[in-house]
Amino acid sequence: MRASLPAALRGARPHRDDVLIAAGGLAVGLLLWSLGLYTTGPKDQRPLSAPWLVPVPLAVMAALELVRRSRPRFALAAGTVAVVLDTLTRGNLATVILYADLVYAAVVYGPPATARRLPVFMGMLSIALTVGYLAWYRDAPALLAGLVTALVTFVPAISGAVVRNHREAADAARLRAGQTALLAEMDRVQAVAAERARMARELHDVVAGHLSAIAIHATAALSLDDERTTREAMGVVRENSVAGLAEMRRLIGLLRDGGEPAEPSAVPTLAGLEALVRQAGVNGAAGGLVFALEGGPVAGVRLPAPVELAAYRIVQESLTNALKHAVPGAVTVSLTASGRALEVRVDSPCGERPGPRAPGSGAGLIGMRERVALLDGVFEAGPVAGGGAGASTVWRVRAELPVAEEDGEPAA
DSSP: OOTTSOTTTTTOOOOHHHHHHHHHHHHHHHHHHHTTOOSSOTTOOOTTOOGGGTHHHHHHHHHHGGGTTTSHHHHHHHHHHHHHHHHHSSOOHHHHHHHHHHHHHHHHHSOHHHHHHHHHHHHHHHHHHHHHHHHHHOSTHHHHHHHHHHHHTHHHHHHHHHHHHHHHHHHHHHHHHHHHHHHHHHHHHHHHHHHHHHHHHHHHHHHHHHHHHHHHHHHHHHHOOOHHHHHHHHHHHHHHHHHHHHHHHHHHHHHHHTSSOSSOOOOOOGGGHHHHHHHHHHHHGGGTEEEEEEOOSOTTOOOOHHHHHHHHHHHHHHHHHHHHHOOSEEEEEEEEEOSSEEEEEEEEEESOOOSOOOOOOSHHHHHHHHHHHHTTOEEEEEEEEOOSTTOSEEEEEEEEEEOBOTTSOBOO
């Protein structure tokens, strides 16, 4: 049984609504046929005027309704043959109505090319048949025949085009909404990741220096059996622990509030470099380190706030790394401001360090590199030859930060 079906009908499971339309159309058509209600009068003779032939096109049209979604073009082509056959019989209104539904389904469910061309073709067909009826019959009922043809062909095609356009617009709107939601989620994830990275850099920069000094002086106090040295080391430990706790409380408060602080907090600037270097000198005295600042904030040079903050944090982290890893000697911090960039350079002696050393993970260099990259600057870090104070090499951190003003002109 399955092998005898046409290829277009095999493997197509009809939709429930299509089954209901086919069954309802067939039932109504058989009811009209049983009552002797035809689309032509008894005096209108047709080539196939036998009453038993009327249900044949009706049955074919009902069967085609089962594939109106899966095979719309095949259903329309076969339905056209069936409706032409119906015009040769006494005619059944249900057959004509089912054909109109096939025209509608071909536009709604057919390929885009069919949806574009079929309304135009049906409109031209309606006009051509109306003109043909008028030329053949030469009376007013010919206009009525043309109107019926348009209602069966052109109107369903136009209705299908409107429905299809609305569905495609709704699908496009849903797609845009999904894409917008996806982009919003990506932006949110990126914003969260950027904020986490920023907070990680801030936390590392403000706390690492204090913790490194605490670790170095605590190790010195434990390794040296000298009451004075121990007392001085414990004083430095207490000072750095109090400062570190204050910074920790500030950052934790910001994270807990989940937004901007209620009161504006002070942002480090280059004006605080002297105090930063002095504090590093106190912390590094036990390790034989001497810190010096060459050049500072240049009078008359206005630097953007992000540049000042980045320069301050780079110096702060470089001093922290010097406390951790530098051998006894001089650590030099120098700043040079020009019309285009601010150059920050920190040189520290490197070599085999005999004294206590704090552990390091390399996160500081990553944070400095990220800060410079956010400002489109240049960052370099590594050993260079020609150190002073008895050191054969120095570890140099160099950052070049653009200082262009907002209007695009370089700073004076």
